[in-house]
Amino acid sequence: MTAITPALVKEHGLSDEEYARILQLMNREPTIVELGIFSVMWSEHCSYKSTRVHLAKLPTKASWVIQGPGENAGVIDIGDGDACIFKMESHNHPSFIEPYQGAATGVGGIMRDVFTMGARPVAMMNALRFGEPSHPKTRHLVSGVVRGIGGYGNCMGVPTVGGEVNFHKSYNGNILVNAMCVGLARTDKIFKSAAEGAGNPVVYIGSKTGRDGIHGATMASAEFDDASEEKRPTVQVGDPFTEKLLLEACLELMATDAIIAIQDMGAAGLTSSSAEMGDKGGSGIELDLDKVPQREANMSAYDMMLSESQERMLAVLKPGREAQAEAIFKKWELDFAVIGITTDTKRLVVKHKGEVVADMPITALSDEAPKYSRPYEIRPAASGTPAFDASKPVMSSLKTILAAPDMASRRWVWEQYDVSVMSDTVQAPGGDAAVVRVHGTKKGLAISTDVTPRYCKADPFEGAKQAVAECWRNITAVGARPLAVTDNLNFGNPQKPEIMGEIVAGIDGIGEACRALDFPVIGGNCSLYNETNGEGIFPTPAIGGVGLMKDVAKMATVAFKRNVDVIMLVGETKGHLGQSIYLREIEGREEGAAPRVHLPSEKRNGDFVRLLIEAGGIDTVHDLSDGGLLVALAEMCLAGKMGANIRLPDGTDPIPFLFGEDQARYVVAFPNALTVRVTETARNHGIPHVLIGCTAPDKLLVEGIGEIAVSELRAAHENWFPNFMSGEI
Amino acid sequence: MKSAVIVFPASNCDRDAATALEQMTGRPAHMVWHQDSDLPDVDLVVLPGGFSYGDYLRCGAMASQSAVMRAVKAHAERGGAVLGICNGFQVLTETHLLPGALMRNADLKFVCRSVALEVDETQSVFTRKYEKGQQVSFPVAHGEGNYYADDDTLNRLEGEGRVVFRYAPGDNPNGSARNIAGILNEKRNVLGLMPHPERVVDPLLGGTDGRAMFESLIETLT
Numbered sequence: 006m007t008a009i010t011p012a013l014v015k016e017h018g019l020s021d022e023e024y025a026r027i028l029q030l031m032n033r034e035p036t037i038v039e040l041g042i043f044s045v046m047w048s049e050h051c052s053y054k055s056t057r058v059h060l061a062k063l064p065t066k067a068s069w070v071i072q073g074p075g076e077n078a079g080v081i082d083i084g085d086g087d088a089c090i091f092k093m094e095s096h097n098h099p100s101f102i103e104p105y106q107g108a109a110t111g112v113g114g115i116m117r118d119v120f121t122m123g124a125r126p127v128a129m130m131n132a133l134r135f136g137e138p139s140h141p142k143t144r145h146l147v148s149g150v151v152r153g154i155g156g157y158g159n160c161m162g163v164p165t166v167g168g169e170v171n172f173h174k175s176y177n178g179n180i181l182v183n184a185m186c187v188g189l190a191r192t193d194k195i196f197k198s199a200a201e202g203a204g205n206p207v208v209y210i211g212s213k214t215g216r217d218g219i220h221g222a223t224m225a226s227a228e229f230d231d232a233s234e235e236k237r238p239t240v241q242v243g244d245p246f247t248e249k250l251l252l253e254a255c256l257e258l259m260a261t262d263a264i265i266a267i268q269d270m271g272a273a274g275l276t277s278s279s280a281e282m283g284d285k286g287g288s289g290i291e292l293d294l295d296k297v298p299q300r301e302a303n304m305s306a307y308d309m310m311l312s313e314s315q316e317r318m319l320a321v322l323k324p325g326r327e328a329q330a331e332a333i334f335k336k337w338e339l340d341f342a343v344i345g346i347t348t349d350t351k352r353l354v355v356k357h358k359g360e361v362v363a364d365m366p367i368t369a370l371s372d373e374a375p376k377y378s379r380p381y382e383i384r385p386a387a388s389g390t391p392a393f394d395a396s397k398p399v400m401s402s403l404k405t406i407l408a409a410p411d412m413a414s415r416r417w418v419w420e421q422y423d424v425s426v427m428s429d430t431v432q433a434p435g436g437d438a439a440v441v442r443v444h445g446t447k448k449g450l451a452i453s454t455d456v457t458p459r460y461c462k463a464d465p466f467e468g469a470k471q472a473v474a475e476c477w478r479n480i481t482a483v484g485a486r487p488l489a490v491t492d493n494l495n496f497g498n499p500q501k502p503e504i505m506g507e508i509v510a511g512i513d514g515i516g517e518a519c520r521a522l523d524f525p526v527i528g529g530n531c532s533l534y535n536e537t538n539g540e541g542i543f544p545t546p547a548i549g550g551v552g553l554m555k556d557v558a559k560m561a562t563v564a565f566k567r568n569v570d571v572i573m574l575v576g577e578t579k580g581h582l583g584q585s586i587y588l589r590e591i592e593g594r595e596e597g598a599a600p601r602v603h604l605p606s607e608k609r610n611g612d613f614v615r616l617l618i619e620a621g622g623i624d625t626v627h628d629l630s631d632g633g634l635l636v637a638l639a640e641m642c643l644a645g646k647m648g649a650n651i652r653l654p655d656g657t658d659p660i661p662f663l664f665g666e667d668q669a670r671y672v673v674a675f676p677n678a679l680t681v682r683v684t685e686t687a688r689n690h691g692i693p694h695v696l697i698g699c700t701a702p703d704k705l706l707v708e709g710i711g712e713i714a715v716s717e718l719r720a721a722h723e724n725w726f727p728n729f730m731s732g733e734i
Numbered sequence: 735m736k737s738a739v740i741v742f743p744a745s746n747c748d749r750d751a752a753t754a755l756e757q758m759t760g761r762p763a764h765m766v767w768h769q770d771s772d773l774p775d776v777d778l779v780v781l782p783g784g785f786s787y788g789d790y791l792r793c794g795a796m797a798s799q800s801a802v803m804r805a806v807k808a809h810a811e812r813g814g815a816v817l818g819i820c821n822g823f824q825v826l827t828e829t830h831l832l833p834g835a836l837m838r839n840a841d842l843k844f845v846c847r848s849v850a851l852e853v854d855e856t857q858s859v860f861t862r863k864y865e866k867g868q869q870v871s872f873p874v875a876h877g878e879g880n881y882y883a884d885d886d887t888l889n890r891l892e893g894e895g896r897v898v899f900r901y902a903p904g905d906n907p908n909g910s911a912r913n914i915a916g917i918l919n920e921k922r923n924v925l926g927l928m929p930h931p932e933r934v935v936d937p938l939l940g941g942t943d944g945r946a947m948f949e950s951l952i953e954t955l956t
Contacts, residue, residue: 155844159875160785162746246788249744337743423846423875425933425940426783428750433940442938557938 007037017044018227023375030369038306038355038362045220045273045311046280046370049533054375055499056531059512063526064519069488070527076197077118077268079527080190081489083553087443088192089450090124093132093185093493093549095532099240100182104149108182109157109243110315115186116161117269120252121318123196123259124188127427128441129158131168131184132454132493132547136177138410138729143172146180147418148730153243154184155421160245161252164430165422166439168454169547172410175458178537183493183530185549187452189443196259198268198278200286200321200347205265207279207290207345208327210334211251211317213300214275217241218313228498228536247316247339254337255318263326270317276310278319279345280353284371286321289348294357298340306357321347381505386464391588391597393660400711402591402664403635404721409590412632413725431557435644437482437628442557449557451485453550457631458543460599463584465507467599469514469546474602474668475630476550477522481611482628482671484561484618485552490519492529492548497541499533507544508533515546521604524550561618561626565645570625570700571680572649574634576610576670577693580661586632587664600666607669613692614671617683625674634697635663635707637672642705642715643722651698652708659710674700735955737778738764740806740822742797747783747819747932754932755780758948771801777955778815779806781822783875783930793836793878794824803829815859815955816924820876823916823926832919832926833891834883839876840909846875848940850902851915851929855895858918859954860925863946870943872929874907879928881910881917891917899927 007013014024017040027035027043035043045051053060065073071088072080078092096111116126131154136143147170158165163186200207218241258264266286268278275292283290294309304312322330327343334341348354353370355363366373406412419434431449432440438453455476461468473490480487492515497504519526535542554560582588583597617623625645627637642648653662675683680696687694706712728734737759739751748765755763755778764774773779786797797803803825810816810831818826826832839845848871853864864870883891888911891897899916906913908928916927931944 152843159844159846159877160744160746160788162744162784244788246744246785246790249746249785249788253743420847421844423844425846425873425930426746426750426875428753428933428936428939431938 009034009040017041018048019044023047026375030373031365036362038310039365041307041311042276042363042370045276047374051273051277052374053531054377055379055533056508057376058378059509062512063516065525065527067523067525070525071192071195073527074529077121079489079491080122080195081527082192083448086192088190088195089187089551090119090122090190091185091187091491091551092118092528093183093491093547094118094530095181095183095493095495097179097181097495097532097535100150101180103240104146105153106240106242108150108153110241111182111184112154112157113243113245113248113315114271115184116163116248117271119186119188120255121196121267121269122190123194124190125256126163126186126188127429128187128439128452129163129165129184130439130452130454130549133168134171134173134176134181134458134545136172136180137174138172140177144730150182151418151421157243157245159423161249162426164424164426166424166430166441166452167434170415170418171458173458173543175543178540179535179542181495181545183547185454185491187450187551194259196264196267198266198282198285200266200282200288200290202265203288203347203349205321205324205347206327206343207292207347208320208322208330209297209317209342209344210320211339212244212247212314213298213340214309214312215300215314216304216308216312219308219311228534241313241315243315250337250339251316251318254334254339257333258330261329263322263330265321265323267318267320270319272313274311274313280367280370282319282321283353283367289350289352289367290345291348291354292345292356294355296342296344298342306355306362310355379499379505380502381509382502383506383510384503386467386598387596388598389583391582391594393582393588393592395660397591398711399659399663399707400713403639404713404718406586406590406632406636407639407718408721408725410725412586414723415726416723417726417730431560432483432562436563437479438485440483440557440560447556447558449485449554449560451480451483451552451554453479454547455479456545456547458545459584459595461511461544461546464599465510465544466514467601469511470518470602471600471668472546472548473515473518473522473524474607476548477524478611478628480550480552481615482561482626484559484615485554486615487522487524487550487552489525489527490548490550492526492546494529494531495535495542495545495547496533497536504541511544511546518602518604522608559618559621561624563627563641563644564625565641565647565649565674565700566625567676568647568700568702569677570674571677571696572698572700573673573683573694574670574697575614575673575692575694578662578665578667578670580658580665581667582661582665585664585666600668602668610669610671610692613687613690614673617673617686622679623673623675627672629670629672633664633666639705639718641672643719648701648704648715649698650701650706654695735759735778735952736776737780738766738774738776739780739782740766740768740802742768742784742786744786744788745782745784751780751782751819751932754935754948757935758945759952766802768800768802771805773805773809778817778951779809781818781825783820783822786821786825792828794821794828797825798828807831810924813921813923815951817860818926819930819932820928823928824878826924826926831924832917833887834881836878837880837882838878839880844877845907846873847907848873849907849929850905851899852902854900855898857895858898858922858925860947860950861898863950863953869902871941872931872943873933874929876928879908879910881914883911888912898925
């Protein structure tokens with residue numbers, strides 16, 4: 006027997022108070038296997054111990070929500086018996102240590118979360134944050150993460166349809182890799198993880214268990230330091246071929262009625278999958294580890310319970326269905342083993358080589374897990390309206406901005422992802438939201454991931470509101486009705502009151518925006534301790550949203566389409582330059598107040614734009630975000646391979662008007678014949694709007710300010726990424 | 735036209751191929767599992783894109799040894815039409831139904847984008863509905879599409895009019911020799927190409943340039 010020493014307890018990431026609680030719950034000293042199980046189940050990653058109190062405040066319900074937070078992924082009803090299942094999850098720490106495998110297994114893990122519920126994954130998105138381009142590791146990390154995402158998703162045959170890439174020095178020592186998977190199922194074929202009933206076989210399916218990834222969840226719940234490279238062995242290795250087999254085999258098994266419950270083995274592997282299934286089902290689970298398919302010799306019970314080997318699932322079957330299930334997994338050449346049975350004891354009992362190595366109440370791992378109301382301190386938001394040099398030439402500033410690391414074309418990234426496999430991608434990366442058709446129908450799912458970390462740093466509450474609002478706006482801009490979100494909350498160390506303050510304000514901001522926009526949170530993931538050597542990242546609550554459009558033929562895109570289309574700016578422009586891209590890239594300062602989101606205006610303006618698109622005839626829309634109006638117009642010119650003539654409304658100050666980042670705004674373009682109808686509709690709905698010009702050939706011109714050839718903008722916009730990655734800049 | 739789509743364990747464009755075939759021919763394609771040693775009675779066999787057996791070895795190398803490929807070879811020898819798209823092209827070269835090899839892309843990166851192709855040869859069951867020299871746009875999505883063969887083979891392919899598709903000058907995404915994107919076998923009943931015609935049969939999905947290939951096949955094989 007291994008003695009449980011204070012040093013061993015500390016190594017397992019458990020505090021003295023937590024260990025005292027374990028002794029109390031167990032009424033004896035835990036075995037080493039039990040200590041390992043507590044360590045992962047009580048880790049921040051698995052238990053959400055710092056955030057649960059606050060997450061409970063989020064709105065999670067709507068008439069179209071079938072499954073909110075608490076399952077492997079959230080589920081919404083999209084009509085006609087179709088359900089959309091989605092979730093976003095981080096793989097930040099592993100990706101920093103080993104970018105290819107970290108990102109690849111992040112993709113694999115989130116896909117399993119979705120297909121374990123019965124859905125076929127139909128789209129992948131990702132939200133990536135890297136350190137500043139000049140940091141020596143950045144290029145290596147970008148290259149590895151992008152290859153890893155592509156390597157896994159491309160083999161799975163699921164299109165990666167969009168995402169975000171940001172660079173900022175706050176991520177120098179701690180990159181963020183958030184991956185989102187969206188799947189489709191039938192509403193009457195949704196699978197959950199509650200292992201109800203006693204005496205049912207517990208089956209293991211997928212890859213064999215090895216020693217990889219042991220304590221991954223614990224690693225993900227600690228800060229980094231310079232020795233973190235030594236944690237490389239805790240990064241799992243992905244095998245997308247096996248995952249593809251597992252996907253097809255699971256969907257084939259799900260077409261039968263043999264399954265009572267099913268859950269993927271993600272973080273904390275066999276431990277969390279068995280404990281969670283027993284917990285949700287109100288049952289007990291008894292496992293015999295000698296039956297677990299093993300890749301390596303002489304694995305201990307501790308190794309097996311904590312391994313995070315990939316591409317594995319645990320299922321509870323109806324008794325007598327083992328042979329039927331086994332035949333399916335044999336066909337797909339996957340391991341299949343009955344490794345245990347459900348019981349009515351509400352205990353997790355683990356046997357190995359004839360001995361009981363763990364015997365613990367399941368509630369100790371779930372309800373009884375620590376839950377903290379950590380002290381927090383909400384620091385005052387940044388304020389003020391920054392000064393700027395009004396003499397700077399507008400068109401050359403535009404060119405500089407379009408070539409800035411955060412604004413340049415992401416073509417280098419997305420061309421490494423298969424965007425069109427499955428033959429349903431109707432809007433690929435480069436637009437406001439990606440759109441994939443619901444196979445065999447006219448319906449489309451619009452998907453967007455958003456957050457503007459510099460706003461969140463300046464004002465965690467408003468920044469989080471803005472993340473939700475921008476996601477809602479992007480989905481609206483293609484013509485879809487936003488339905489629900491998954492959130493991926495990336496923050497620093499919650500034991501520091503100022504960081505905990507960012508978390509609390511962020512969650513409150515998300516809650517307020519989601520309530521106002523009728524955009525419930527149906528799942529998510531928290532990634533805390535994103536710090537290196539005590540330095541936290543910018544608060545980064547990434548929002549992944551899904552919307553529905555009834556007819557993809559009516560979809561709008563950002564590209565200008567016809568010469569002499571009228572261009573209309575929707576929403577109110579005051580010229581907010583605080584925390585703007587303009588201020589950072591042209592004036593070299595990150596300061597001032599973040600833009601405030603007025604949620605009623607956001608809703609009113611968005612509902613108006615959607616109404617225009619749904620009515621038909623309006624096919625050109627772009628939301629306004631980073632860089633403001635002129636950047637949006639330039640992007641519309643680039644996408645449409647044409648130009649525009651813009652006239653500023655009388656009395657406007659050019660730089661704030663053209664580059665301000667006021668929220669709740671869109672640019673819409675349409676043939677002149679529709680002008681009366683569109684402006685009347687706008688007036689009738691009380692929508693602030695102004696006609697600002699029309700489309701034109703070849704160049705972007707702002708009357709009285711200047712002009713620039715679209716080809717010149719294109720070169721600036723397209724060249725930065727490839728030049729950076731090839732080491733030329 | 736009756737058609738079959740071969741399904742290897744990690745094929746992932748099998749559904750896309752089947753959807754395009756059904757849309758174009760009005761009848762569903764037979765889906766044939768890789769362990770089957772017989773093919774149904776069909777006019778066209780499609781080897782779809784994907785990663786066949788994971789392709790951790792050379793792409794298509796393991797698939798070339800599968801039971802179903804013996805049946806596909808026999809079908810080709812009888813003069814039956816075989817269309818290999820992307821991974822299917824890789825399987826065809828590994829099976830030696832087509833000459834040459836597909837290596838890692840010259841820049842070592844996976845590439846997915848629309849490319850401009852020139853139709854070099856219309857004397858085939860696959861391309862008779864195109865115009866010679868016509869420029870079409872198909873997407874590519876592959877990491878190993880860099881076509882290689884020795885000069886004698888390349889000269890023969892060109893001399894015999896067996897280079898069917900070429901990447902338009904300046905738009906070669908993978909470093910393929912002589913911009914070759916798709917080739918025929920000697921009997922002209924087997925076509926392998928890296929770009930995906932099955933992804934461009936629906937105007938909502940970025941074009942319909944792939945339709946003429948299916949129309950050519952339907953006209954000849956029906």
